Amino acid sequence: MKVLLVNPEVPDTFWGLKNALKFISKKSIIPPLGLMTVAAMLPKEWEIRLRDMTVKKLRDRDIQWADYVFITSMQIQKISADQVIERCKKIGTKVVAGGPLFTSIPEQYMHVDHLVLKEAELTLPPFIRDLQKGCPRKLYNTHEKADLRQTPIPSLNLVNMKKYAMMCIQYSRGCPFNCDFCDVTTLFGHKIRTKSTDQVLDELENLYSLGWRGEVFFVDDNLIGNKARLKSELLPAVIEWMKSRQYPFSFNTQASINLADDDELMELMVQAGFDCVFIGIETPNEESLEECNKIQNKGRDLVGCITKIQESGMQVQGGFILGFDSDNTAAFDNLIQFIQNSGIVMAMVGLLNAPRGTKLYQRLFSENRLTRPATGDNTDCSMNFIPRMGFANLLQGYQRVIHTIYSQQHYCERIKTFLKNYRISPATKIRFSYREMQALLKSVWYIGILSRGRKHYWKLVFWSLRKRHYFHMAVTFSIYGYHFRKIFEALQQRTKKLALDSKVHVLS
Numbered sequence: 001m002k003v004l005l006v007n008p009e010v011p012d013t014f015w016g017l018k019n020a021l022k023f024i025s026k027k028s029i030i031p032p033l034g035l036m037t038v039a040a041m042l043p044k045e046w047e048i049r050l051r052d053m054t055v056k057k058l059r060d061r062d063i064q065w066a067d068y069v070f071i072t073s074m075q076i077q078k079i080s081a082d083q084v085i086e087r088c089k090k091i092g093t094k095v096v097a098g099g100p101l102f103t104s105i106p107e108q109y110m111h112v113d114h115l116v117l118k119e120a121e122l123t124l125p126p127f128i129r130d131l132q133k134g135c136p137r138k139l140y141n142t143h144e145k146a147d148l149r150q151t152p153i154p155s156l157n158l159v160n161m162k163k164y165a166m167m168c169i170q171y172s173r174g175c176p177f178n179c180d181f182c183d184v185t186t187l188f189g190h191k192i193r194t195k196s197t198d199q200v201l202d203e204l205e206n207l208y209s210l211g212w213r214g215e216v217f218f219v220d221d222n223l224i225g226n227k228a229r230l231k232s233e234l235l236p237a238v239i240e241w242m243k244s245r246q247y248p249f250s251f252n253t254q255a256s257i258n259l260a261d262d263d264e265l266m267e268l269m270v271q272a273g274f275d276c277v278f279i280g281i282e283t284p285n286e287e288s289l290e291e292c293n294k295i296q297n298k299g300r301d302l303v304g305c306i307t308k309i310q311e312s313g314m315q316v317q318g319g320f321i322l323g324f325d326s327d328n329t330a331a332f333d334n335l336i337q338f339i340q341n342s343g344i345v346m347a348m349v350g351l352l353n354a355p356r357g358t359k360l361y362q363r364l365f366s367e368n369r370l371t372r373p374a375t376g377d378n379t380d381c382s383m384n385f386i387p388r389m390g391f392a393n394l395l396q397g398y399q400r401v402i403h404t405i406y407s408q409q410h411y412c413e414r415i416k417t418f419l420k421n422y423r424i425s426p427a428t429k430i431r432f433s434y435r436e437m438q439a440l441l442k443s444v445w446y447i448g449i450l451s452r453g454r455k456h457y458w459k460l461v462f463w464s465l466r467k468r469h470y471f472h473m474a475v476t477f478s479i480y481g482y483h484f485r486k487i488f489e490a491l492q493q494r495t496k497k498l499a500l501d502s503k504v505h506v507l508s
C-alpha cells in the first residue's frame with residue numbers, strides 16, 4: 001500500500017508568519033503534527049510519503065504514485081483542501097480525509113471516499129482493519145475521547161526539519177474552561193488527557209537525536225489544565241532531561257491566565273526551558289468577559305498578571321477579541337491602552353466569530369444573527385454573524401486598533417515595556433548563528449532602510465544595545481512586526497470591500 005499524506009496550503013495569516021520566515025530562510029512555521037501522528041499509526045509495511053504544501057508544491061505525479069491520499073485540513077485551508085480532493089478524483093486516487101475541517105463539517109464532504117473523523121487514535125484502527133478486509137466504510141466517527149498514552153511518537157522522519165522555524169510536541173488535549181466562542185472543548189473535551197512523562201521524554205529524545213536544536217512548541221490547548229501532574233511529574237523530568245543535554249531546546253506553549261497565580265509552576269516552567277506562553281486575554285472589558293464565560297479572566301488585574309509572568313521569565317503572547325455584544329465604542333481605545341500597558345508585543349487581535357458546535361453559535365442561531373460560514377481565520381476581518389454595534393462601526397474601530405498597535409512607534413514602545421519587565425532565565429541560550437546574522441542584515445535592509453517609520457527601529461536598536469538579550473529580542477520582534485504590518489496592510493483593501501458588503505448584510 002502506498003500512502004501520500006497531504007497538508008494543504010495555508011493563506012497568509014497572523015500566525016503563519018510568512019513575511020518573517022524569509023528573514024531566516026525558512027519555508028513554514030511548524031510541521032503538521034496531526035499528519036505525522038497519523039503516519040505513525042499506519043501499518044509498518046506500508047510505504048508512506050508526506051507532502052506539506054506550505055513547504056513544497058503538490059505535483060500530479062505525487063498523487064499518481066499513491067494508492068490513497070490521506071488529507072488533513074483546518075477550516076482556513078479549505079480552498080486548497082477542496083482543490084487537492086478534486087485533483088485526486090480526476091487522477092483516480094482514493095482520498096481519506098480527517099482533522100478539524102472534516103470533523104466540523106462532514107456533511108459537506110460526502111463526496112470524499114472515506115471520512116475518518118475526530119481523533120485518529122480511535123477512528124483510524126477500525127478503518128485500517130476494514131480496508132485490509134476489503135470493506136472500508138464511508139464514515140468513521142466516535143463519541144469517545146482518545147487515551148493519549150496510546151499515541152505513538154510522530155513520524156518526524158517524513159518531514160525535512162530544516163524547512164521549519166520550530167518543531168512541535170503535544171502533552172495534553174482538552175481544557176477545563178468553557179469560553180463560549182471556543183471549539184477546542186467541542187473538539188477535545190473538558191477532561192485533560194495527557195501522555196505519560198516517558199512518552200514526552202521519548203519524543204524530546206527523538207527530536208534531539210534527529211539533530212533538532214532551538215524552539216519546540218508544546219501545542220497543548222492549555223498546558224496547565226492539570227497543574228498537579230505538571231508540577232509533580234512532567235516538569236521535574238523535563239528539567240532533568242534539559243540539564244543533562246545542555247539545554248538544546250526552548251519551549252513555548254499555550255495556557256490560561258491562572259498561570260500567574262502559581263509562582264511555583266512558573267518557576268518550574270522557566271527552569272524546564274519555557275520562555276514564551278500564549279494566553280487568551282480576549283478583552284479588558286468585564287461585561288464582555290462575563291458574556292463569553294471567560295471566568296478565569298474576570299475580576300483580575302490582568303496587566304498585573306501578565307507582568308508577573310513576564311517577570312518570571314516568559315514572554316506573554318496574547319489573543320484579543322473585538323465584537324462582543326457588550327463592547328461599546330470605548331472598547332477600541334480601551335484595548336489599545338491595555339495592550340500598550342501590558343507589554344504584549346505579539347498581540348493577535350481578531351473579530352469575534354462563532355465556530356460551529358460552540359455555545360456562541362447556538363445562541364446566535366437562536367437569535368437569527370448568523371450570516372455566512374466562518375472562514376477559519378480570526379484576523380481576516382470576516383465575521384459569521386451580525387454584531388450588535390453594526391459591522392461597519394466594528395470594522396472601523398478594529399482597523400484603528402490594529403493600525404495603532406502595529407504602527408512602528410507603538411510596537412517599539414511595547415517591546416521596550418516588555419524587555420523592562422522580562423527576567424531572562426540563565427538557561428536561555430542567545431544564539432548568534434549564521435542564520436541569525438543573515439536575519440539581522442535583512443532586518444537592517446527591509447525595516448531599517450526600506451520601511452516607513454524606520455526611525456523607531458533604529459531608536460529601538462540603539463536602546464537595546466545596553467543588554468545582549470535586549471538586542472537579540474528587539475531584532476527578532478522587529479522582524480515579527482514587519483510580518484504583522486504586511487498582513488494588516490494587505491487586509492486594508494479587503495476591509496474596504498467588506499464594509500460595503502456589510503451594508504448589503506444589514507439591509508438584508
Ligand code: B12
Pocket residue numbers: 010011012013014015016017029030031032033034035037038070071072073074075076096097098099100101104116117118119120121124168170182183184188219220221376377378379
Ligand atoms: C499548533 C497549532 C497551530 C500552529 C501550527 C498549525 C499546523 N500547521 O499544524 C500554528 C501556530 C502555526 C497555528 C496557526 C493557526 N491556527 Co492553529 N492550532 C494549533 C493547535 C493548538 C494544535 C494543532 C496540533 O498540532 N494538534 C496536535 C495534533 C496531533 O492533533 P490534530 O492536528 O488535531 O490531529 C489529530 C486529529 O485531528 C486527527 N487528524 C488530523 N489530521 C488527520 C488526517 C487524517 C487523514 C486522519 C485520518 C486524521 C487526522 O488525528 C490526529 C491525532 O489524533 C490547534 C488546537 C488543537 N487542539 O487542535 C489549533 C487550531 C488547529 N488552529 C486553529 C486556527 C484558527 C489557526 C489560525 C487560523 C489562527 C490565525 N488566525 O492565524 C492559524 C492558521 C494556520 C497557519 N499556518 O497560518 C484552529 C482551527 C479551527 C478549525 N476548525 O479549522 C484550531 C483547532 C484552534 C481553535 N480552536 O481555534 N495553529
Ligand code: SF4
Pocket residue numbers: 175176177178179182183184185221222256280
Ligand atoms: S481557556 Fe482557551 S482553550 Fe480553554 S476554553 Fe477558553 S479559549 Fe478555549
